[in-house]
Amino acid sequence: MRGTTDIHRARRSQTWRLTAAITLIATVLASLGLAGAWAIAARHSGRQLEALVEADLAGFADLYAQRRIIAVREAIERRAETVKPQDQLLLLQGKDGAKLAGNIDAFPTQAPRDGAMATFRLAPDGGRAVRYLGAGALLPGGFPVLVARATTDRDALLARLFYGALGAGALILVAGLGAGYVLTRRILGRIDAVNAVCARVESGDLSARAAVEADDEFGALSAHVNAMLERITRLNAAAHDLSDAIAHEMRTPLNRVLLRIDRLRRENPGQEETLAPVAAEMRETVAVFEALLDIAAAEAAAGDAAGFSPVDLSAIATEVAELYEAVAEEKGVALRCDAPGAALVLGDRQLLIRMVANLADNAVKFTPSGGTVTLSVAPGARAHAVNVEDDGPGVPAGLETRIFERFVRAGATGDTRGHGLGLSLVKAIAVRHGAKIELKNVSPGLRVRVTCPALPSEKNV
């Protein structure tokens, strides 16, 4: 299983594609070169054979010119005695076409008689057909003469050259691809080490660092990644300190204001009509301030797993369902919870409960009487999903992504309580946990799915 996935991954790798492409180009070029060499060899050896045939014909013509047909006939007879027809064909015919001399009896039908070179096949003694290169001509007296040489040796040489070239091409291809595969695996191995660190950081472990194995480009990459992580960690810590400082600097004066209003209310019972709304307004402001601080804190800590512990999403869904069950019942909404097995994630229990509670709160709030809200947990191998589904009006088109922004509300009217920060906090908490959040109108209703990376099983102790 692992091996096949390795191969699949290697196939998608850039290194692999590059080396494969280079190998293919090298193979094609080498093949072209070898094909050229082969063609030159073929042409050259063809010329040599032609030259021999031409020399023979010229020799016979000369002989005829000097000493007539008898001499030619003698010469051919002498040569025909020593030369096998498998190697050379020799034939001299009379004007009437009768054989005068030679090692074959009849003029081969495919052989030309006009002195032009031709290749043809012939089985000289009824055995295997042999390929010949030769030419037929008429001696000046009207005597047809044929000289041809078997191309067997030349063909064998060319075939050997051809297979040699083929083998060389295949060798280049195999060696190239093999080297590419080994190279790819090595590079993948080292890139994987860096990727593994990045994945750990993504899942919240900011303390992960890449090993700097050697002083090469990969070492440099690891060093850069590490330096970046150091910087993120420092910025994170700074953001934490800052938000604590802001919290303190704002909370203390807000507290004084609340306490002074309270004192005024006690000391001036007659002013209650004026002061009570001020106190209520102040409380609302504080609530918004708290919510913004919570969002900021969750955002500042995004990807930071400090203080996380194993938390069961199913237990959380059950708890939230229990918390909202009474409210739902009072509203005439059925609240169902389907959380079958343990779904452990690494997280902050309070934040995760708050996230699911905010989603449930919204769902119950927007579902009309007679509707249903379903909380469900779907455990998975790599990630667990929490679904909150309702059959309310859903989210207006175009608001699906904006709904997570601060102060954006789905209901335009102020008929429902809330400050439009609930979903922003949900989003911030999800991001803090490396979770993905999807919102889908399922007409009728809305389904929000939060997919949280599962706690790796080796930590399931």
Added chain:
Amino acid sequence: MNAAQTILIVEDDRESAAACARTAEELGLAAEMAETFEDGVAAAVRLRPALVVLDRMLPGGDGVDAIARLRLAGIDAPVLVVSALGRAANRIEGLDKGADDYLAKPFDPDELRARMRALLRRGKTVTSDNDLIAFADLEIRLKARTVHRGLRHVPVSPKEFELITFFARHEGEVVTRMMLLEKVWKLHFDPQTNVVDVHVGRLRRKLEAGGEPPLIHTARGEGYMFALKPPVAGA
């Protein structure tokens, strides 16, 4: 309440300290002040207070770190941390370090009063034994997890059982919604919807289903009180 009882307020913010002192006086306690970490520890050792209200970001140190020092000095008075470090994580850290309760600034004076009173009453609830809490015609069996009014069995859900037990243990005290969320539901945030009110309402109806007199009363918009008679306004 006993005149010898003292409440120690370790707080460097005057307004907050004054509010705590006023609340202490309303509860019939003498308020003593300290403004720094070391002064606070020294005052606690000297005064042996009935309750310590502790700020966190004090001159000289983090208030929650004083709790261990107090316990080492044999002071077992309940500690209420009142701090501008108000995130859930801060609260949990405070409770982990031994605080008996944790209130974030900015706070509602009513909330402060309810918390202080709950801490002062702590351990005083009359329980006949470890198993039974009885109040008027209400009987709560802790091991069997059953609730009766007189002879009538009141069927309650597990959460409602925890709720009625919490109320009974704080008989005569104002219990705020935030306290219920923190102590019964273990939640350190405020759900937007009035989930607590609805749960309490349901429990009330179950407790009064046989025509019995109400035991859980609404206290002036600040919370609830478990008592035979409704609370007097401003008490």
